[in-house]
Amino acid sequence: MESTLPILILAIPLTMFLLLGIAGCKMSHKLAGFLGIAGMGTTLVLSYITALTYFFGPEFIGADGLREQVTVFNWEWLAFTENLVISLGFFLDPISAMMLIVITTISFMVHLYSLGYMEGERGFQRYYAFLSLFSFSMLGLVVATNIFQMYIFWELVGASSYLLIGFYYRLHSAVSASKKAFIVTRFADLGFLIGILVLSYYTQTFDFVKMTSDPSWVLASTGGATFMGASVLTWALVLIFTGGMGKSAMMPLHIWLPDAMEGPTPVSALIHAATMVVAGVFLVARMFPVYMMEGSATMIIVVVGAVTAFYAAMVACAQIDIKRILAFSTISQIAFMMVSLGVASEGHGEVAHHGLGYMASMFHLFTHAMFKALLFLGAGALIHAVHSNNYTAMGGLRKYMPITHWTFLIGCLAIAGIPPFSGFFSKDEILAACYAWSPFIGVWMSMVAALTAFYMFRMYYLVFWWNEPHYHHTPHDAPLSMNIPLLFLAAVSCVAGFIPFGHFVTWNRMPYDIHIELPVAISSVVVALVAIALARHMYIKENPLPAKMKAALPRLWDWCHHRFYWDELYMFITHRIIFNGICRPLAWFDRHIIDGTMDSFATVTNKASEAIRPLQSGQVQMYVWYYLIGALLLAGVTAVCVL
Amino acid sequence: MEFTAIYYLIPALIMFCCGVYGFITRKNMIAMLISLELMLNAVDINFVVFNRFLFPEAMEGMFFTLFAIAIAAAETALAIAIIINIFRSNKSVDVRTLNEMKF
Amino acid sequence: MFSNILIYFVVIPLVMLGGLALCQNIRQIRAVAVTGSLALIGLSAWVLAEYLELRGAGNEDPMLFVDSWTWFAPLNIHLAVGVDGISVAMLILSSIIVFAGSFASWEIKQAKEFFLWLILLSTGVFGFFISIDLFTMFMFYEVALIPMYLLIGVWGSGNKNYSAMKLTLMLMGGSAFLMLGLIGIYYHSAPEGGQLTWNILEIANNDAIDHSWQTFLFPMTFVGFGVLGAMFPFHTWSPDGHASAPTAVSMLHAGVLMKLGGYGCFRVAIYLMPQAAHELSWIFLILTGISVVYGAFCACVKTDLKYINAYSSVSHCGLVLFAILMLNETAMTGAIMQMLSHGLMTALFFALIGMIYGRTHTREITQMGGMMQIMPYLSVCYVIAGMASLGLPGLSGFVSEMTIFVGSFQHADMFHRVFTIAACCSIVITAVYILRVVGKLLFGPVYDEHHLSLTDATWWERLSTVTLIVSVAAIGCFPNFFNHLINFTFKPAIFAVLGLN
């Protein structure tokens, strides 16, 4: 494939970032917005061309009937050793092509939406610059040809996420949220980095193709080395997964994502719902053949995913801030994808159920990106209208904001898994894969799906029905630039489920047809409907039932509402233990012990000279005394020696 | 009875020790200077005695004493000038008051 | 003598000194400083070009532009010069920082004397990097150290007498060890009889120093240079010294002078005494490993901007020595990259801190806030510097740290690999203290309303910071260029210690 288009896909957002970042303060808002949108639009078109050519072009079907993996270009960027070379390249395979579509679509929609949402904000140009930076980084991440390139862009998305969360830098909450996000993900990245180091030490390569095309070679290259009881490959993979856990907000590294909602809502839609947070899933998917080799690593993925999914769903039921509800729903849904990836492997190099889980995970990633972005943008429209994040300030909005209402409803239906919306199809595949792997996980995930339907419709009814508070200004639908993305994404959410995903994205690039497993599908739809009905019963109009329930289970409500006190636990660890328990004593140690020792050398010298200084008293008679005593001593010594 | 060298040296030694005693104990600078002269003279006598008894045909000791006397004169004159100057500024010739230039 | 290009690195500063002595007013002083530092940048660029050309033509000598003039025949002391890729990199670094430093001290008081000392200091620095004679190297080293005392003591702020005294005395203490080591090397440079020599290349070629002497001299020289490189128990001059030093001095000191330590450690201690380095590295590895993590932890609780940055320097410079001690090609390349990167980045930091301090008259982060609204340009630069420091890809910190980590992790020994992981942890702690400062200082509401009337950067401040940022970004975006430049030095043929591993 020619490399012009791929280069442009990366270069345009980068140029836009530099242009808007350096010259932005001299531009008008309109020009900056226009430039940003134009840049992203071009990228969108180029990405679509690239991805569609890849998916439909016959030139990418190899001799064995499989879709080829293509390294479009691969430039050496930094050569550590002969083998360990960081290259910057463009790698095209089904998942990266799919991610190109997802990222550019959502990003473009967000660019467009922000034109209305961010209108008149201070730092509008900066906002668009950061969006471009993020798009660049995210695109670079998904097309990475080697794990170190991914790490580079991984860090860059982290930084742009930091900048965007802290966009309202005058607010303390935004600043601390951005700091938290960066540090938590940085901590996870440390794991990622160590994982890379361990893996590359044994395999002597960073290259994805080399690793994934022959995973058994990777296993062999470690030579069965173990560290503290586990094989080094397990260590490496788990550590790399830690990086994914950080970015994808898996427990226990999830705490940054709810706080990240301090950023502007479109940013939440782009970064913290659709693209960046699925980087962890993407990472595992990218390394999937290697993960397949180590059953214990995939086991950990499944367990972490399952626990996170349930936890986040529970917490989402007890939140007040609608963006937080969506954030926890995102965590839960990403956990779905993780579980699905985990259950795609049997361990010891075998895929389970023809790798259904892998395909389902990617499918869910795709559909989730669309409907979750839709929900976030809808939430943005709501917040734009009522100037509050809390559902307590909303209610009965269906009358005032019909477009928002309908599109939001579509999003809710999609996430709840009601046919024919896209979420149904992808979630159904995931559940099918789970049941096939272990019935326990299947039931567990179905339960989470039911909870999902419940909390989404709880929010839906509380926002659009319930009873109407007193509005200072009559809320109304958002302007056109904000509505177009809503409508577009709603349309995609309606139809995306019918894409024959199995034809495009599978673990070994072997196309196959998706079957809907009827028992699973029917049971999950029924469960979802029951959950929706319950939500409708409780929240359609003001009634004492929710309060009663809260009173009936106060402990549970408290724990869910306070997110099971994870933040407090982290606060305790970071402030009490690390800051007060390590940093302060160390600083004290440095100033008083180490520096004290150095100073004491000076003090001792000083004291010593002070002590002998009076000998030089200026009293000449004292000198005579010293002389006399010295002479006598000398005489004595001589006498003793001679005699 | 024969006057060997020791007959001259012992009085000189006693004189020297008196000088030492005086130099150590007296506070008056002129008194200290006097003690100093005593010591100097004791040493002079030693030079002369050793010259006379051990090398009667040489004159080194004698000349050394001669020059020592000349230098002692110069030194005393200067010392006394300094003492008088100190007396002018300090109104005292007590050596214990003279420690401003220490360290 | 003047046909050798390298000698001009000493001649130009000396001419500048002469020029400064003749200056009458501030404009002339600035003109001399700027012209001179531009000439130095030009010269180092020229040397770089010549160097690359010669290497491209297949010249495989360990050092290029080698020349030697007798200075004091009875002790065989020469003024011997020569450069390899590392020295070239260091020369570029120094000239950039001298340039930026001149602009950063645009409005210093008593400018003439200040610049005289500053240029004398840089004479020492340049002389050190071009020397390959141990004695002249040591002499230039001292020439670089002594002006520091006056620069801090006279133009400094805060507890400047104490800091200046402490800095000078501790570094002098290090020099004492160093001198002992160097003289020891000299007297063992010809074990089979014959002329004793100070020349690094000759000593290395002869593989001269006796093994038992190496184990004695290696710690001497390593500690001697390590004090300047802020190695763990000997780092305490750095926070106080940096906190009191005026802006340009902090820049030069952290940016270049601390690099003298790392450079010396590798050029003298390890290059000349490879066996001892191989055997004793573990001791110093532990010390430097401690300083990497420990410096970062200490930086987390400090509230004075300069203290934070000084401790961060302890951490980053610790990484330099740490990587050098790993004794493999990649890690050592990383160490040199880290020297470049840290030099530029920390100079940028100190420049910005100086500019902020010049406006607010405080360096306490608890006394400031919301600077982003007041001085956006400086704040953005500060964020960029912070990002470089915490290792954002595209800026220099990332490439150097990654080269170090990857290189160190290639070590065959388990102990070294586990230690590398411990050192890796510093990247998280770095993020913590950088973001803490950025959050408190730049973001949030304005703390002090008096600050609202402050102005943003002036043109010379912009020029100074832009120079440094561009350099930082250049290393970050095109690391392979620097990698190749440095890499040649670490060929097993040249660098005996690589053969040992």
Added chain:
Amino acid sequence: MESVGSIILYCVVALSMIVFSVLAVTTRKILRAATYLLFTLFAAAVMYFMLDYEFLGAVQIAVYAGGIVVLFVFSILLTSRPGDNSERLTSKSKVLGFLGALSMLGVSGWALLSRCANFSSLPAMKYLTMSDLGTALMGTGENQYLLPFEAVSVLLLACIIGGVVIARKR
């Protein structure tokens, strides 16, 4: 065997030397101390005569007794009122000084007695004429002392200038 007269002379000289030097350092009246010093110096001069160094004895009397003691007396008159007693020494410093001097005396005396006790009696010596002395002082050959002579004269000059500079009124 010496004549009785010389024995008596020796005894007188030695005794006066010892007694007056002790008195010079113990008296509390400074003017008296100067006087006792004078007597001691005379005793020393007599000793020189006894050792056949007449010229030296003469110089001793001229320079010391005639010059230095006069200087002392003048300076004493300038710096203290006549009749003033210097303050009484504390017994501690007296004892200490006494001990110091005594130990000095002991050590040196022991050294003297153990090493110099058996020197022969006064050997014969060529009578020193003035011209001998003059040649020795003014010559530059072996055992001749022009250089120290000149040095001393320069020193005396310096001393005169120094005395003037120091003592002049500001």
